[in-house]
Amino acid sequence: MPATCGIYEALWLAKLHFRSARALYLHIPFCVRKCAYCDFASWGTDARDPLVREYTAALSHLLEEVAQAGLLEGCTTAYVGGGTPTLIGSGLADLVRRVRAVAPKVSELTCEANPDSLTDELLYKLVDAGCTRLSIGVQSLDDGELQTLGRIHTAWQAKDRLSAAVALGIDVSCDLMCALPGQTDKSWELTLREASSIGVGHVSVYPLQIEEGTAFDERYGNEPLPWNDTEVQARRMQAACDMLESAGFERYEVASYARPGRECHHNRAYWTAEPYLGLGCGASSMLTREAYGRLRAVAHQLPELPYDVSRVRLTCTSGRSELARTRSLGDLSFDIEMLTEAQACAEDLMLSMRMVRGAGPGLVEHARAVLGKREVDDTLAMCAERGLAHEQDGSWVPTHEGWLLGNELYGLMWGLAPDEVRSFNSC
Numbered sequence: 001m002p003a004t005c006g007i008y009e010a011l012w013l014a015k016l017h018f019r020s021a022r023a024l025y026l027h028i029p030f031c032v033r034k035c036a037y038c039d040f041a042s043w044g045t046d047a048r049d050p051l052v053r054e055y056t057a058a059l060s061h062l063l064e065e066v067a068q069a070g071l072l073e074g075c076t077t078a079y080v081g082g083g084t085p086t087l088i089g090s091g092l093a094d095l096v097r098r099v100r101a102v103a104p105k106v107s108e109l110t111c112e113a114n115p116d117s118l119t120d121e122l123l124y125k126l127v128d129a130g131c132t133r134l135s136i137g138v139q140s141l142d143d144g145e146l147q148t149l150g151r152i153h154t155a156w157q158a159k160d161r162l163s164a165a166v167a168l169g170i171d172v173s174c175d176l177m178c179a180l181p182g183q184t185d186k187s188w189e190l191t192l193r194e195a196s197s198i199g200v201g202h203v204s205v206y207p208l209q210i211e212e213g214t215a216f217d218e219r220y221g222n223e224p225l226p227w228n229d230t231e232v233q234a235r236r237m238q239a240a241c242d243m244l245e246s247a248g249f250e251r252y253e254v255a256s257y258a259r260p261g262r263e264c265h266h267n268r269a270y271w272t273a274e275p276y277l278g279l280g281c282g283a284s285s286m287l288t289r290e291a292y293g294r295l296r297a298v299a300h301q302l303p304e305l306p307y308d309v310s311r312v313r314l315t316c317t318s319g320r321s322e323l324a325r326t327r328s329l330g331d332l333s334f335d336i337e338m339l340t341e342a343q344a345c346a347e348d349l350m351l352s353m354r355m356v357r358g359a360g361p362g363l364v365e366h367a368r369a370v371l372g373k374r375e376v377d378d379t380l381a382m383c384a385e386r387g388l389a390h391e392q393d394g395s396w397v398p399t400h401e402g403w404l405l406g407n408e409l410y411g412l413m414w415g416l417a418p419d420e421v422r423s424f425n426s427c
């Protein structure tokens with residue numbers, strides 16, 4: 001064991017007791033129309049719908065409320081996602097300005113954007129308001145594939161908007177999807193090559209999943225899908241890795257690649273036990289016991305925590321109309337999960353396996369102390385035996401096989417959690 005383990009563990013422990021969030025997420029649940037594969041909390045609407053304006057105004061009020069409760073004082077990243085945040089036009093720039101005003105320590109502020117609504121004018125307004133990073137939903141640079149996905153932009157539009165954002169000097173990320181109907185190895189290669197040559201600093205790559213209740217589920221749910229089977233998914237993810245790495249990107253998470261220094265700090269917070277606060281329909285939060293106490297001071301409907309809970313996960317279950325009418329978190333309902341220290345630790349181990357750097361010495365040492373040395377060492381040995389993870393300078397890092405068989409690896413780590421997680425609804 002490295003001599004510095006005690007320091008690593010102390011650093012790890014410190015973040016389990018942060019009194020505020022480290023990352024802020026705001027959810028805009030509106031899109032022009034629903035894509036065929038999408039199961040996110042989003043609804044097709046017209047940007048002129050009064051509900052869109054009312055919802056955004058309500059988010060601003062909630063922001064003020066959580067800031068006054070001290071929940072944003074340690075916040076260093078913010079992310080406005082959706083949905084399609086760029087659908088709300090200059091209202092998005094106003095929201096970015098509000099975030100800047102109430103969370104002054106934020107150094108990375110990302111807005112999700114879709115090519116069809118990211119106009120030049122909006123780009124300038126966003127940068128002027130304090131947005132430092134754009135995550136653009138491209139998915140494919142093949143018009144046939146885009147059409148099948150139900151996307152409303154063309155490949156040309158996507159390339160044009162990526163180039164315009166890159167030219168402004170802002171950090172730009174591009175989301176791509178593989179194992180799509182009609183996609184070939186060649187069309188995937190072309191999409192990757194074109195996207196990486198535009199000058200973006202970050203690319204996220206996901207295999208298509210057929211989610212329940214989507215148009216794709218209705219269309220393809222009951223048939224075998226040779227274009228989406230695990231072998232095709234693995235081959236396309238490997239092609240992405242090879243091509244992006246040869247273009248100067250480094251993989252730092254199972255689905256994320258960045259040029260040096262361009263990693264997304266906000267997303268990294270989700271995988272490294274940094275507490276985060278989500279506002280909006282379907283938005284999730286992960287808070288320490290201390291930060292939850294501050295939230296409860298403004299949202300009295302939330303239950304008091306049993307003595308042994310050290311982490312709380314919340315998901316807002318209020319609908320968009322209800323949210324648009326509210327001026328306080330106290331009016332909203334949440335699904336709540338309460339985790340003991342041991343459950344939180346197993347969760348951290350599981351999430352760390354998404355990252356290239358894996359579980360560092362501090363987390364591993366903390367896990368041995370909280371979950372039992374024998375249990376943790378047996379599980380790690382099992383991961384090594386199955387070729388899913390291996391030890392490297394005191395850290396445990398996932399192997400290539402571990403990522404391909406992610407569910408098996410994550411399941412082994414989560415299996416260290418004692419007992420069932422307690423869950424509640426705040427209604």
Ligand code: SF4
Nearest residue numbers: 031034035038042083
């Ligand atoms: S734009 Fe994004 S959030 Fe909106 S429907 Fe399509 S995939 Fe879903």
